[in-house]
Amino acid sequence: MINKPDKNKVRLKRHSRVRSKISGTAECPRLNVFRSNTNIYAQLIDDVAGVTLASASSLDKGISGDTKVAQATAVGELVAKNAAEKGIKKVVFDRGGYLYHGRVQALAEAARENGLEF
Numbered sequence: 001m002i003n004k005p006d007k008n009k010v011r012l013k014r015h016s017r018v019r020s021k022i023s024g025t026a027e028c029p030r031l032n033v034f035r036s037n038t039n040i041y042a043q044l045i046d047d048v049a050g051v052t053l054a055s056a057s058s059l060d061k062g063i064s065g066d067t068k069v070a071q072a073t074a075v076g077e078l079v080a081k082n083a084a085e086k087g088i089k090k091v092v093f094d095r096g097g098y099l100y101h102g103r104v105q106a107l108a109e110a111a112r113e114n115g116l117e118f
Contacts, residue, residue: 011097084115
């Protein structure tokens, strides 16, 4: 019998490996993405102070979309808008161990188009 590795364990291992190399500051926070089966969440995190500077999720009011990719695009636009209100232009992208494809890619591209640099 073949033992398949647990997908979430492998993702968390990938995420911790990336987290050891990148961190966010107040001037250039980390744009963290978390993807669940039904929703997607994005946070701008200052790792030095340990605080969340701005956030957005598909659970927020005003976020609507027929598909999960459309919701991720709306979340990317909203997190970029929230960052602009706080005066944040440059971020470090943390895909959370997920592949840069689908919802994660849609969120990142929408954030870029709406003014975030990474």
